[in-house]
Amino acid sequence: MSAIAQNNLDGQRALVTGATSGIGRAIALQLARDGAEVLVHGRDAARGAETVEEITDAGGKASFVAADLADAADVQRLGSEVGDVDILINNAGIALFAPTAEFEVSSFDKMFAGNVRAPFFLVAALAPGMAARGRGSIVSVSSMAGGVGLAGGAAYGATKASLEAMTRAWAAEFSASGVRVNAIAPGPVYTPSPSGPEFITALGETTPMRRASQPEEIAEVVAFLASPRASYITGTTVAADGGRRAV
Numbered sequence: 001m002s003a004i005a006q007n008n009l010d011g012q013r014a015l016v017t018g019a020t021s022g023i024g025r026a027i028a029l030q031l032a033r034d035g036a037e038v039l040v041h042g043r044d045a046a047r048g049a050e051t052v053e054e055i056t057d058a059g060g061k062a063s064f065v066a067a068d069l070a071d072a073a074d075v076q077r078l079g080s081e082v083g084d085v086d087i088l089i090n091n092a093g094i095a096l097f098a099p100t101a102e103f104e105v106s107s108f109d110k111m112f113a114g115n116v117r118a119p120f121f122l123v124a125a126l127a128p129g130m131a132a133r134g135r136g137s138i139v140s141v142s143s144m145a146g147g148v149g150l151a152g153g154a155a156y157g158a159t160k161a162s163l164e165a166m167t168r169a170w171a172a173e174f175s176a177s178g179v180r181v182n183a184i185a186p187g188p189v190y191t192p193s194p195s196g197p198e199f200i201t202a203l204g205e206t207t208p209m210r211r212a213s214q215p216e217e218i219a220e221v222v223a224f225l226a227s228p229r230a231s232y233i234t235g236t237t238v239a240a241d242g243g244r245r246a247v
C-alpha cells in the first residue's frame, strides 16, 4: 500500500461512497493520509467501522455514514444529511455480467439505480454548495468497460459510459464556479468482486501491461484528481487500465 502522504487536503471534508470495501476503501485511506476528514459511506456498518478505525488509528479523521444508493429516497437523505463537503468521490457501484439475452430486468434496473441515478442525485445535492463556496472536486469511478466492449458487459458498460457523459456535462455546468469534475476508468482491480479473482486475472492479461491492478494504484490517481495538484483538469476521464483502452 502507498504510504505517500501529500498533506494537500488539510481542512477538506470528503465523502467517499462505497468506502467499506475494495477501491473505495483504498481511496478513503489515501484521502485521509493526505489530510482530509473522510465520510466513509456504505451499507455494511461493521466493515465501515473497520475503515474508520484504520484511518483514526493512523491519526486521521473519519466517520461512517450508511445509505442504500439503490434507493432514491435514501440517496436524497444522504445528500441532505452529510452537510458541506469539498470532495465527492462517486465510487460505489456494482458490476453484473451476463449474456444480454439472459439479463434480468431487475438486475438492469438495480445497476442503473446504484451506478447512474445515485451519483446523479448526489451531485445534484452537493455540487451547488461547492459552487456557492467557490471550490470543490468531484471524481467518479467509471470502468474500462465504459469504453471497451466486454462480452456480458453491455449493461455494466452502459452505466459507466453514462457516468462519463455526466462527468463532461457536470464539468460544463460547474467548472466556472470552481468545481472540477472528473472520472477515472480503472482496468481490472483485485477487490472482493463477485466474479472472483480468476476473472480479474484473466482480464488483466488482456492489457498491454499483462496484469490487473491493486486498489491502491487506483486510489493514487483519484487522490491526485481530487487535490489542488490537478488544478487545471476538469471534464476528463483518466484511464488507469494498464493501457487496455489505448491499444
Ligand SMILES: NC(=O)c1ccc[n+]([C@@H]2O[C@H](COP(=O)([O-])OP(=O)(O)OC[C@H]3O[C@@H](n4cnc5c(N)ncnc54)[C@H](OP(=O)(O)O)[C@@H]3O)[C@@H](O)[C@H]2O)c1
Pocket: 017, 018, 019, 020, 021, 022, 023, 024, 041, 042, 043, 044, 045, 047, 067, 068, 069, 070, 071, 091, 092, 093, 094, 095, 114, 141, 142, 143, 144, 185, 186, 187, 188, 189, 190, 191, 192, 193, 200
Ligand atoms: N474491481 C474492478 O475490477 C473494477 C474495475 C473498474 C471499475 N470498478 C468500479 O469501482 C467501484 C468500486 O468497485 P469495487 O470492485 O471496489 O467493489 P466492492 O469491493 O464490491 O465494493 C463496492 C462498494 O460499493 C458499495 N455499494 C455497492 N452497492 C451499494 C448500494 N446500493 N448502496 C450503498 N453502497 C453500495 C459497497 O458497500 P457495502 O458493501 O457496505 O454495502 C462497497 O463499499 C465500482 O463503481 C466499480 O464499478 C471496479
